[in-house]
Amino acid sequence: MGRVIPALIPAPRVLAVHDGVFELTADTALSGPECHATRFLAALLRRAAGHAPPSAREGALALTLDGPADLGEEGYRLDVTAEAVRLRARTEEGLFRGVQTLRQLLPAEIESPAPLPGPWRVPCVSITDTPRFRWRGVMLDVARHFFDVAAVKRFIDRAVPYKFNILHLHLTDDQGWRLEIPSHPRLTEHGATSQVGEGDGGHFTRADFTEIVAYAAAHHMTVVPEIDLPGHTQAAMASYPHLAPEGVTPELYRGIDVGFSQLAIHNPATYDFLDAVFTELAALTPGPYLHVGGDEALQTTAEDYAAFMTRTLPLAVRHDRTVVAWQEAAAAPDLPEGTHLQYWRPTHEPVPEPLAAAASRGLPLIMSPANRAYLDMKYDDDTALGLRWAGTVGVRQSYEWDPESLVPGARVVGVEAPLWTETLTTPDDLDHMLYPRLPGLAEVAWSPAPKDWPSYVTRLRAHTARWDAAGITSYHRSPELED
Ligand code: TNX
Structure with missing residues (x-):
């Protein structure tokens, strides 16, 4: 058998392919620390191969936490020989990322939700891998249309094989407020009952949100909750009209315009409200980040925007959290x-001047340029779903860019x-x-630059078999993937 380059996405930092294969059978024992990575691998094999691997003190499948120091927090080393699969890392997180690589070395059928006969062969390789960036995020907007716990878990499942580690949830917008806040029950009793167009909206109870956080954590993803402020706040104001500027009584909103709403900036009650919201949000969120939005406050003067942020950001920071905000917040003082x-x-x-200035002061940037990273943009003129305000975003365009050159x-x-x-x-x-x-955005986030489209598209093509095996039926059949 010739050596086939395995179709790994994101591409690992160092990959060597050797002759031979390791064949996994019902007798192949698994050893590893009691952790999410070991459990995930056992569950994957049980699901697709139909038998849970027997455990052993030292299995032919061996996960260990003795990786060399240069692997860092999320790196791993994977050595597959005809006799054994050895995965080493410094952390449980590193093991988890390595398990995703092993998953991709197995045949596509490993994605099957029901048992298949195999054979379950893994090519012999040596891999040393570490991520390029520490923030590799996906964001889901549950405000414009509500997506329930099951849908969010499925969204997490989609991101996991590609080594994403951040789940940003856009929880509030003009069209709906999606998180229960016990001190302000009308936010969800009223403010969650709408969404874009038809439909009753919906929201997460605190238990729902906690379930999502736990599911994300079991997949080594950190939840970053966003309360979008001071614009995108119609649903909050429709629930509590005293939060709106004087003389305005907002109604629930089902359209798709942006930039028309803003909280009352000079009313102290606004900050009592936000204090209560952040206190509840921080209590539900174990991760270190709170996202405060800050985008498209088109009704808010520059002066008011600055005043608002100066009062609001300390309300998040006092819970010992790092603030995340859309780029417009670069204009806020302090x-x-x-x-x-x-x-x-x-x-x-062009890069707006306040952002360039904030960047030169050393503030960390997360790159989501809409004409590359926005997953809601249409692929091309024939795409039925999606928007196109940033143009169409094809597969190649979303892959071929360098986050550090912008x-x-x-x-x-x-x-x-x-x-x-x-x-x-x-x-x-x-x-x-x-x-x-x-997958391409995952590779931009994880793999070393530069990008090579011909090599990438060959690997990507192979992944369609994995989506088929997983029962993902609605992926876009892009002509860019054709031979
Ligand atoms: C811009 S990006 C928005 C969102 C829209 C999105 C649609 C950003 C920070 N604001 O409110 O949903 O475009 O593509």
């Missing part, structure tokens, strides 16, 4: 140390792929926009 700014404007626009001198900590849901109503709609673009 941004707390370590504030992460999320770049979202298209790459062909803002000269910036400290780029990662990449995030947002999925806005103005036009998306079902989990299959989400899959259609995710695949086949999501």
